Amino acid sequence: MQQSRLGYSLAQTPTGRLLKRSAHPADRPALFAAQFALSHACWLLTYPLAGWLGATAGLDTAFGVLAVIAAAAVGLAALLWPVDDPAELPHTHDNLPAGHPHLARAEHTGTGHRHSHALVIDREHPVWPER
Incomplete structure (x- = not known):
């Protein structure tokens, strides 16, 4: 049993x-x-x-x-399956306008906004980010 x-x-x-x-x-x-x-x-x-x-x-x-x-x-x-699969992925958004609610805690990098969080494919993340 x-x-x-x-x-x-x-x-x-x-x-x-x-x-x-x-x-x-x-x-x-x-x-x-x-x-x-x-x-x-x-x-x-x-x-x-x-x-x-x-x-x-x-x-x-x-x-x-x-x-x-x-x-x-x-x-x-x-x-x-990736060997290193962290719960939160750092990634950059260059497709969202400044002031978008998703970018509230993001760091501006000049080419986009960088931040890290648990990631799923959705409107803000249409593709899996490159490492």
Whole structure:
């Protein structure tokens, strides 16, 4: 029983935290719905694969194939996820007018306004800032 809770926590808890960190509260229902659809699309492929492989090639083979798929997913996440992922990102705005409420605590740099805060893609931040 403990092992199943640990596995579930490892798989599910980070997803919710990541999604909450990646969107404003008003955008979260759509983001959680998209993640739900994507996860179920993956299940739609792997559940029948597991059943078919288990029935035709044996459970050891099915376990091995699904372990390779899981390892590939972990490897891809490790490759794509930044090593240093701070909660707040320093960035410069050159697309907002002076006096914009978002720039209240920003430092004027001559080419824009620089500040740091938890960042999500939105109207003020249409692209992820370069480091």
